[in-house]
Amino acid sequence: MSITVDARGLSCPQPVLMTLNKIKEIQKGEILIKVDTDTSKENVSRAAQSQGWEIADVQENEGGYQLTIKKD
Amino acid sequence: MGKLKNFFSTSWGIISVGAFIGMLAPLLQKLGNPGNMGICVACFERDIAGAIGIHRAAVVQYMRPEIIGFVLGALIAAYIFKEFRSRTGSAPVVRFVLGVFAMIGALVFLGCPWRALLRLAAGDGNAIFGLLGLVGGVWIGTLFLKGGYNLGRTEKTHTSVGWLLPLIMLGFLVLMFIFPQIKWDPKSGILFYSLKGPGAMHAPLIISLAAGLAIGFLAQRSRFCTMGAFRDIILFRQAHLFMGLLAFLAFAFATNLLLGQFHPGFAKQPVAHTMTLWNFGGMVMAGLAFALAGGCPGRQLFLAGEGDGDAAVFVVGMISGAAFAHNFGLASSPNGVGPHGIAAVIIGLLVCLFIGFTMRKKIA
Numbered sequence: 044m045s046i047t048v049d050a051r052g053l054s055c056p057q058p059v060l061m062t063l064n065k066i067k068e069i070q071k072g073e074i075l076i077k078v079d080t081d082t083s084k085e086n087v088s089r090a091a092q093s094q095g096w097e098i099a100d101v102q103e104n105e106g107g108y109q110l111t112i113k114k115d
Numbered sequence: 116m117g118k119l120k121n122f123f124s125t126s127w128g129i130i131s132v133g134a135f136i137g138m139l140a141p142l143l144q145k146l147g148n149p150g151n152m153g154i155c156v157a158c159f160e161r162d163i164a165g166a167i168g169i170h171r172a173a174v175v176q177y178m179r180p181e182i183i184g185f186v187l188g189a190l191i192a193a194y195i196f197k198e199f200r201s202r203t204g205s206a207p208v209v210r211f212v213l214g215v216f217a218m219i220g221a222l223v224f225l226g227c228p229w230r231a232l233l234r235l236a237a238g239d240g241n242a243i244f245g246l247l248g249l250v251g252g253v254w255i256g257t258l259f260l261k262g263g264y265n266l267g268r269t270e271k272t273h274t275s276v277g278w279l280l281p282l283i284m285l286g287f288l289v290l291m292f293i294f295p296q297i298k299w300d301p302k303s304g305i306l307f308y309s310l311k312g313p314g315a316m317h318a319p320l321i322i323s324l325a326a327g328l329a330i331g332f333l334a335q336r337s338r339f340c341t342m343g344a345f346r347d348i349i350l351f352r353q354a355h356l357f358m359g360l361l362a363f364l365a366f367a368f369a370t371n372l373l374l375g376q377f378h379p380g381f382a383k384q385p386v387a388h389t390m391t392l393w394n395f396g397g398m399v400m401a402g403l404a405f406a407l408a409g410g411c412p413g414r415q416l417f418l419a420g421e422g423d424g425d426a427a428v429f430v431v432g433m434i435s436g437a438a439f440a441h442n443f444g445l446a447s448s449p450n451g452v453g454p455h456g457i458a459a460v461i462i463g464l465l466v467c468l469f470i471g472f473t474m475r476k477k478i479a
Binding site for chain 2: 051052053054055056057059060063079080081082085086089090093106
């Protein structure tokens with residue numbers, strides 16, 4: 044089961060903080076992040092990439108976006 | 116649209132938006148806006164509070180079209196790029212209180228972060244202490260953020276909720292057309308106008324409105340935020356927003372030089388005082404309030420334009436804060452801090468600390 048960060052409804056900088064905390068915790072692997080604004084999507088992507096994680100997938104749905112980030 | 120959309124979230128996107136605003140602000144000053152106040156979100160919201168008479172400081176009364184443009188420009192951008200999302204419910208009353216004290220702090224310094232940068236870019240050395248205070252306040256805010264501070268999740272809501280602040284701004288604009296300024300008359304219909312002082316200085320309405328719309332549009336796309344610029348560096352060592360801020364400062368400086376608006380020094384700077392400690396202290400309080408509320412005053416306007424009802428409450432809080440600041444003698448003037456300005460900074464800091472320490476509910 045993949046690890047999920049649900050940052051929907053949270054504004055800047057919470058989604059990035061939650062993502063970075065999870066990245067620090069698991070070091071590598073796959074994280075599914077749920078956000079509900081374009082700003083959060085951009086900020087989380089930028090933060091993940093700066094930590095050497097790749098954006099493996101971005102899905103748009105009714106409530107916003109689901110990002111999958113990965114590091115092997 | 117896709118390409119353009121991506122461009123503004125890139126480094127060059129934020130840099131170009133910062134540069135654009137940095138150039139435009141001194142030009143607005145050249146066209147009539149007050150000294151080192153081509154754009155000042157706090158001062159202009161304070162002028163709006165004066166225009167509708169919720170404070171009666173005669174020198175700061177004008178319905179600033181720039182502010183109206185910021186909200187409506189962001190609304191237009193959000194709709195074109197399908198980002199308008201009506202949302203609210205993340206501790207609105209806290210955002211109101213933060214807005215009130217953010218404004219009071221800014222008026223003790225005499226400027227929002229945008230104006231602090233513009234003052235520096237025009238040679239006003241007092242701005243250095245305001246900016247140091249801003250960084251200090253934001254730094255305290257990041258400590259709370261690291262400690263789990265948050266105001267909870269927003270909820271999706273009726274589209275019309277997100278429309279309310281844009282509609283209020285549209286209403287203000289309509290009032291300006293119905294009751295235009297009459298020369299030598301401090302009142303036109305229900306609106307107040309200044310006959311002297313900063314409130315009497317303004318660029319032509321259409322130019323101010325067009326500049327506001329353009330800035331609102333671009334800032335919504337790029338997420339330009341002066342508080343976020345410092346916060347992200349302190350919190351994540353990320354310089355994305357900070358590049359926009361540097362571009363803003365550099366282009367404002369260059370434009371001021373070209374327009375002959377650069378006058379280095381500390382004394383007798385336009386709409387500024389030299390009380391270093393309170394230039395610093397006012398902005399510590401404002402910076403902390405911005406950090407706890409998640410955006411500088413400009414960013415709050417842009418967020419309100421894209422449907423964020425909580426940001427709208429912060430804006431209303433700032434406008435109300437301006438009324439408190441002038442009615443209670445909290446705002447500074449070129450002579451120095453107001454009679455109760457120092458007490459207000461101390462109380463405001465205590466209120467912000469109370470909010471920071473007590474609102475750490477774990478996110479469900």
